[in-house]
Amino acid sequence: MTGKPVLYSYFRSSCSWRVRIALALKGIDYEIVPINLIKDGGQQFSEEFQTLNPMKQVPILKIDGITIGQSLAIMEYLEETRPTPRLLPQDPKKKAIVRMISDLIASGIQPIQNLSVLKQVGQENQMPWAQRAITSGFNALEQILQSTAGKYCVGDEVSMADVCLVPQVANAERFKVDLSPYPTISHINKALLALEAFQVSHPCRQPDTPAELRA
């Protein structure tokens, strides 16, 4: 037992990537236990994992003697217990905007194009379904960012909103969403990908990244 936090993660899960980014931004050393969402019918359905997370989803973080699911709840806990560098602005109004953008992505877009939902719409419908969810959300997000963005989603400091944005853009690319209607999203995404925390946590650099996708 090293006492390090343990993250149950899938390389390509956008929700897992959010937590990996947050941990990297805060300089928190951790262990990864890869959970393959496809192999063996989905390792998240094993009895062992279900006990850890009844939602049968990644990410899960074991830290300070507790087990937390839900990426935003995990990040809020990290913010409270390891407050620097900040992921949330100090000003309550700016903080509300950061949370609103994070929720827009984490509740408004991602769950609808999540693997478990896609499985239900039928193979031939998956791409248009996912594209529709992402397009719908990005139409709103692009508009919001036009008034909130500086260098990043909200002003000039990296926040939880940025942590949610990059993995969602990666999902958009994976589902071949045309990003040209979203110049603000694209511009911010590019700036964030240049930062180390977004690189070390990238799906192409994880212990469970398949050889053909590895950076």
Added chain:
Amino acid sequence: MKQVPILKIDGITIGQSLAIMEYLEETRPTPRLLPQDPKKKAIVRMISDLIASGIQPIQNLSVLKQVGQENQMPWAQRAITSGFNALEQILQSTAGKYCVGDEVSMADVCLVPQVANAERFKVDLSPYPTISHINKALLALEAFQVSHPCRQPDTPAELRA
């Protein structure tokens, strides 16, 4: 996002119910909706997110419209059942009088409306005794009554309490 709720407060406009509630908690901190202890707070947020990201968006009206009329009920039931299976298990270790211990929290605020959705979609709640029990206790509180869908300015006459 072309969705409700939106709150205009203190000169700003906030969407996303959890972001709104977090702002209210920070600016009007009493009575508390989040425990002071960071670990308990994390559990409250996890349960809130489970409902607000893990269940509701999947049975939201805009998604239901896409699955076709005859598929709507089973689709919604599946989303809710899947989430409630997990939630029931979690609550068995976190619940006291309410979702997390004995104080009303954001988790409870998310629970009651989701149970109402479950009833609307005719989900059998008998596998979820903890959820049902907490829901009943919460519905007895004034805040959950005055805010109820059956008592709103836009409640249709036939549904009005």
